[in-house]
Amino acid sequence: MSTYFPKGEVARKWFVVDADGQTLGRLASRVARILSGKDNPKYTPFIDTGDHVVVINAEKIKITGLKADNKKxxxxxxxxxGMKEEEFLKRLERRPELILETAIKGMLxxxxLGKAMGGKLKVYRGADHPHIAQKPEVLANA
Structure with a gap:
């Protein structure tokens, strides 16, 4: 059996995911799957076949249970x-995009190769993003 190599250059798409009301872990695993290219029929484990993902409304992410009070x-x-510690609610107030980036990149x-995949992730606090020129597709129910 021979190793599969995708022919030609990998065509990358752009997706927009709205994090408003989404659960952190479920959203992160879905986005990590897209970044790694596992949704792509030409997926190859040793080649970066993933797409670009723009996550908006990072400040409106939800987490379940008591994690909002206990997570650090x-x-x-x-x-x-030099051990620094920050609570979830403080980080959500200060830099909500960092919460999503940490969760998603931790799944890559x-x-x-993982760094290259993580480089295709863009997370923004509000609903505006500078990637409109790439004509990203809206990813429903991410």
């Missing part, structure tokens, strides 16, 4: 005593 994000500076491979 950690960052270590590399120095002794941890390699050069």
């Amino acid at each position: 994000y950690y960052h270590y500076s590399g120095y002794p005593g 491979p941890k390699s050069k």
